[in-house]
Amino acid sequence: MRKSALAVYASDASHTRGRRVFEPPAPTRSEFQRDRDRIVHSSAFRRLVYKTQVFLNHEGDMFRTRLTHSLEVAQVARSIARPLGLDEDLVEAIALAHDLGHTPFGHAGQDALHDCMRHYGGFEHNMQSLRVVDVLEQRYADFDGLNLTYETREGILKHSSATNARLIEAREPGGIARRFLDPSQPSPSLEAQLCNLADSIAYNAHDIDDGVRSGLLTEAQLEEVPLFSVYRRATLAQHPHLQAAPKRWLYATLREMLSAQIYDVIETTQAQLRAHAPDSADAVRRLPLLVRFSDAMHQQAVELKRALFANLYRHPVVEDTTGRAKQVIQALFTYYFAAQQDMPADFAVRAAQAQSQDEQARVVADFIAGMTDRYALRAHQRLTGVHIMDGALTVYQ
Numbered sequence: 100m101r102k103s104a105l106a107v108y109a110s111d112a113s114h115t116r117g118r119r120v121f122e123p124p125a126p127t128r129s130e131f132q133r134d135r136d137r138i139v140h141s142s143a144f145r146r147l148v149y150k151t152q153v154f155l156n157h158e159g160d161m162f163r164t165r166l167t168h169s170l171e172v173a174q175v176a177r178s179i180a181r182p183l184g185l186d187e188d189l190v191e192a193i194a195l196a197h198d199l200g201h202t203p204f205g206h207a208g209q210d211a212l213h214d215c216m217r218h219y220g221g222f223e224h225n226m227q228s229l230r231v232v233d234v235l236e237q238r239y240a241d242f243d244g245l246n247l248t249y250e251t252r253e254g255i256l257k258h259s260s261a262t263n264a265r266l267i268e269a270r271e272p273g274g275i276a277r278r279f280l281d282p283s284q285p286s287p288s289l290e291a292q293l294c295n296l297a298d299s300i301a302y303n304a305h306d307i308d309d310g311v312r313s314g315l316l317t318e319a320q321l322e323e324v325p326l327f328s329v330y331r332r333a334t335l336a337q338h339p340h341l342q343a344a345p346k347r348w349l350y351a352t353l354r355e356m357l358s359a360q361i362y363d364v365i366e367t368t369q370a371q372l373r374a375h376a377p378d379s380a381d382a383v384r385r386l387p388l389l390v391r392f393s394d395a396m397h398q399q400a401v402e403l404k405r406a407l408f409a410n411l412y413r414h415p416v417v418e419d420t421t422g423r424a425k426q427v428i429q430a431l432f433t434y435y436f437a438a439q440q441d442m443p444a445d446f447a448v449r450a451a452q453a454q455s456q457d458e459q460a461r462v463v464a465d466f467i468a469g470m471t472d473r474y475a476l477r478a479h480q481r482l483t484g485v486h487i488m489d490g491a492l493t494v495y496q
Contacts, residue, residue: 106183108289108383109184112129112130119242120246137238137246138199143199149472150201150472152305152306162312163308170195172298175297175361180290182365183289185293189288193255196247196254197254199227200227202227203428204428206421221260223263225256227465227468250291253287254290254291284385286384293390295390296364300400303407304357308349326400331348338351360396368389368391426487431482432464435467442466
């Protein structure tokens, strides 16, 4: 039965497109609740606590990791989903799973692993997240992976190259990759659209927080960012005593900035829904993306992202650390591709059974992508005798 608060254009767990392997319904949980629960109990989800967001996990206890980032995305997404009448369980499942395929060391690790896999099909973390939930998790007797619903898997695969989309389409005709190949069905569900935007909202805010905490982002740099500075000035005008308490005015400013973005998405998306009037979740898939910022807020978010790239992600101290992280990934791939028998037994067996070098390389990539930061560093140190992160990033407060 449809929940009373669920809009007609929302995904409905009682009318899901189903799982790849049939399972009878659970007596007390919806299909999307089951997906969320399976994700939370997965090994890949637990490992996110030791995977880099921007700053390496060992560099400070207060910095975000992939796990805390995923939780913040889920919170932002649910805050928007409820007033829009979307399925909050599906939103939460997608948000918690969207980074399961991320490598150690964040985007630096992903880029390095893609370089290593360039001649073997490449590496995309969205594809890897899908591999985690479809294949790599080994928790159930009757199937590999978590056997999630179509709708959750659709949200996890938020981007895909045409090559990978064709590979998925060949295995799963008319499935989750169709939208990357068929212009008449360009969009995923509203819940998937929402999680994609919530991801951006969350990491823009928490990267400011972590950047200031690290000492790499300065007040003067942030003052040049309109989306931040307007709320900073309003906060200090309303609470002038916070001028002497920088952490508190920072938190207050970020809270106001987040709220403004959330309300903007709700209002803009409601206007889009009124204009297009989809009468089902399938109708949404035939429309352009409807979950969006207003044009003005979108431009401000773009300017904020540019500032973060210039002042934080490309800061010489961060680039030095990420450069070392890339060396770790490259060294691990080179070693394990040449000595596949030295991987844990389940990976070594898969590599031995592989029918081509491409398949062998994919097994090595699966192994490395599943590592946490500290596991990768320890493996690298054991194999090379080098403490590659010694002296890295020592400015934290």
